[in-house]
Amino acid sequence: MRDDSPIGLFTLHLALLSLVAVGGVNTIVPELHRQVVEVSGALTDQQFADLFAIAQAAPGPNVLFVTLIGWQLAGLTGALLATAALCVPTCTITYFVTRVWDRFRDAPWRIATQAGVVPVTIGFIAASAFLIARAADDNLVALAITAATAGIAYWSQINPLWALAAAAALGLAGFV
Amino acid sequence: MAESAVLDPVRQKVPRLSELFLGFLGISLSGFGGVLPWARRMLVERRRWLNEREFAEALALCQFLPGPNIVNMSIIVGSRFRGIPGALSAFAGLVGVPLVIMIACGALYARYGELEALRGALAGLAAGAAGLIVAMAAKMMAPLVREGQVPAILFALAAFAAVGVLRFPLYWVVLVLAPLSVAYCFWRPK
Numbered sequence: 001m002r003d004d005s006p007i008g009l010f011t012l013h014l015a016l017l018s019l020v021a022v023g024g025v026n027t028i029v030p031e032l033h034r035q036v037v038e039v040s041g042a043l044t045d046q047q048f049a050d051l052f053a054i055a056q057a058a059p060g061p062n063v064l065f066v067t068l069i070g071w072q073l074a075g076l077t078g079a080l081l082a083t084a085a086l087c088v089p090t091c092t093i094t095y096f097v098t099r100v101w102d103r104f105r106d107a108p109w110r111i112a113t114q115a116g117v118v119p120v121t122i123g124f125i126a127a128s129a130f131l132i133a134r135a136a137d138d139n140l141v142a143l144a145i146t147a148a149t150a151g152i153a154y155w156s157q158i159n160p161l162w163a164l165a166a167a168a169a170l171g172l173a174g175f176v
Numbered sequence: 177m178a179e180s181a182v183l184d185p186v187r188q189k190v191p192r193l194s195e196l197f198l199g200f201l202g203i204s205l206s207g208f209g210g211v212l213p214w215a216r217r218m219l220v221e222r223r224r225w226l227n228e229r230e231f232a233e234a235l236a237l238c239q240f241l242p243g244p245n246i247v248n249m250s251i252i253v254g255s256r257f258r259g260i261p262g263a264l265s266a267f268a269g270l271v272g273v274p275l276v277i278m279i280a281c282g283a284l285y286a287r288y289g290e291l292e293a294l295r296g297a298l299a300g301l302a303a304g305a306a307g308l309i310v311a312m313a314a315k316m317m318a319p320l321v322r323e324g325q326v327p328a329i330l331f332a333l334a335a336f337a338a339v340g341v342l343r344f345p346l347y348w349v350v351l352v353l354a355p356l357s358v359a360y361c362f363w364r365p366k
Contacts, residue, residue: 031345050302068281071283091263116361119335120331
């Protein structure tokens with residue numbers, strides 16, 4: 001793909017990436033970051049963290065983070081292409097596997113595959129957390145907000161949306 | 177109609193396409209900060225499309241396959257009741273309205289994202305969102321640590337270091353680490 005078609009290249013990457021996005025879009029955040037911030041420079045680190053935050057705060061599945069990136073890259077076309085690229089391959093797989101799931105649900109290779117993929121997925125999500133935090137936390141107040149939100153989400157039953165609202169309010173008041 | 181092997185075909189009432197659409201629309205709009213708990217509430221408790229065991233089965237399949245769990249759930253449930261049209265209805269219900277909201281957010285961000293007042297709010301929000309994903313990683317890691325699964329912890333740390341610190345392309349890391357980790361799980365002493 002040529003440089004004058006970044007959304008085409010991004011769409012292809014996403015379609016491929018979707019196949020390893022076990023658990024959801026958080027698994028592939030490190031690669032999204034590498035593609036659009038580090039390799040192509042289409043977004044700044046800060047824009048990437050902003051869009052991730054908007055996707056977390058807005059209703060709906062957080063897969064729509066890629067919709068926002070697509071929008072930034074190429075407007076409406078980009079948003080729709082990115083969303084389709086992430087959803088169509090995996091939905092097709094799900095549709096077909098659903099019918100044969102019973103046949104291999106208890107197969108040793110199936111169980112080993114799932115058990116083996118989980119730790120790798122966890123590592124990727126931890127990498128996502130690291131990269132997003134590094135992009136978002138350029139001062140001590142931001143770092144404290146990240147730590148507090150993480151603590152609330154980890155230890156309490158409070159809806160994390162309240163923590164996000166509080167974080168945004170602190171920022172609006174000029175503390176961050 | 178396609179019968180899904182995952183779900184028990186005996187059901188007193190098959191939801192219409194519009195019900196599948198509205199059901200998943202409801203899930204998507206109430207699911208701030210994590211959609212799955214809402215999905216269980218809607219699918220099992222309110223609409224009774226699945227029983228507890230069926231939901232657990234479907235969730236296991238969602239977690240096994242690539243793609244967001246809730247999106248896979250919409251395909252499983254939709255196709256179970258109404259084949260491909262059902263899958264499309266459920267998917268459209270789940271993603272359609274949030275997609276429009278997200279595009280509106282994207283447009284607003286592109287236009288006003290650099291405004292001084294909004295910058296502050298976004299900076300705070302971004303710091304908070306980072307905290308959520310830190311907690312998510314910690315929650316997933318906790319069982320491995322509690323159970324002392326040292327090899328799994330090492331695979332997780334290797335994946336973290338390779339993509340998070342060394343910034344290797346994710347594909348290559350998957351192709352190297354996943355087969356090793358799966359092979360270990362397959363052949364480890366039971």
